[in-house]
Amino acid sequence: MTVWTARAVRLQPNEKARAFADEAAIRTNRGWIGAAAAGFVTGTPGNRFAPAGKVTRAEEALVLNRVLDMPDPDPFPN
Numbered sequence: 148m149t150v151w152t153a154r155a156v157r158l159q160p161n162e163k164a165r166a167f168a169d170e171a172a173i174r175t176n177r178g179w180i181g182a183a184a185a186g187f188v189t190g191t192p193g194n195r196f197a198p199a200g201k202v203t204r205a206e207e208a209l210v211l212n213r214v215l216d217m218p219d220p221d222p223f224p225n
Contacts, residue, residue, distance in 0.1 A: 148202050148207060148210070149182045149188050149210075150182075152182060152187070152210060152211075152214060153182045155214075156214055156217065158182060158184075158185055167183075167190055167194055167195055167196035168193060168194045168195050169195045169196055169197065169198070170196065172196075172198050172199070173196060173198045183196075185217065186213065187210050187213035187214050187217070188210060
């Protein structure tokens with residue numbers, strides 16, 4: 148869900164994102180980096196991202212709410 152959301156809002160990977168304890172479990176698709184840096188994904192207790200974990204409806208609603216509150220950096224892209 149994080150990668151899809153990051154792609155939908157055109158977030159770019161940002162190496163300044165916080166590191167998660169289970170970062171090695173996140174394979175090649177690093178869309179979570181932009182999501183964490185943007186602040187709409189915060190991880191789970193224990194500083195874990197849990198890339199294979201299940202997302203609840205409540206968690207999904209929270210992420211979407213955070214995304215909708217994000218400012219639009221370029222309202223007129225090329």
